[in-house]
Amino acid sequence: MFTRLQQWTNQFRFINGAALVFLCSIFLLSTACNSGKGAVSPKIDGTTQVVKGKLQKISLLEGNMTIAPPNGQAVTLKFTPQTPVKGGVLKDIHKNDPVQVIYNYTGEQNNAHSIEILPQGSCGG
Numbered sequence: 745m746f747t748r749l750q751q752w753t754n755q756f757r758f759i760n761g762a763a764l765v766f767l768c769s770i771f772l773l774s775t776a777c778n779s780g781k782g783a784v785s786p787k788i789d790g791t792t793q794v795v796k797g798k799l800q801k802i803s804l805l806e807g808n809m810t811i812a813p814p815n816g817q818a819v820t821l822k823f824t825p826q827t828p829v830k831g832g833v834l835k836d837i838h839k840n841d842p843v844q845v846i847y848n849y850t851g852e853q854n855n856a857h858s859i860e861i862l863p864q865g866s867c868g869g
Contacts (some may be wrong), residue, residue, distance in 0.1 A: 792857070795819045796844040798867050802837055809856075811843060814867060821847050823856040831861035842867035 797813035807825075812818045825834065837843065842862040847854045 754869075769849040791850070792846065793848065793854075794844060794846050796862070796867065797823075797842070799837060799839055799841045799843050801839060804834060809837075809845075811845060819845075819847075819854060821845055821854045821856045823859065827856050828858045829861065830858065837861060 781865065793814055795811050797811045797818075800810040800812045800818055802809040808820060808822050810818050810820045822835070827834070829837070838857070842864065844860040844862055846857045849855075
């Protein structure tokens with residue numbers, strides 16, 4: 745009798761542990777690309793912001809890109825050939841790639857400070 749109770753207790757603990765790991769994984773995956781309302785963060789240091797989402801379009805010649813966060817309005821940004829790119833170079837970035845850009849608004853436009861190429865699937869697909 746005692747052995748059966750121990751087996752049942754061990755199985756119950758395993759199932760609870762597996763369920764906890766599964767739920768934590770789902771939570772982490774669901775929030776991987778959402779940093780606040782519309783995946784555009786509140787202002788940091790006055791005018792610095794972060795946008796995380798899929799690249800809608802990019803023009804290397806014109807030096808601009810448009811990013812669509814999972815929730816919210818698309819953000820168009822200006823960049824230069826000197827803008828740092830984590831995870832590659834500017835020519836590695838293509839339409840629908842998940843990216844994160846730190847930028848600031850100066851007068852008339854959003855200027856990218858840095859661009860990060862994120863793993864595929866990290867922004868909802």
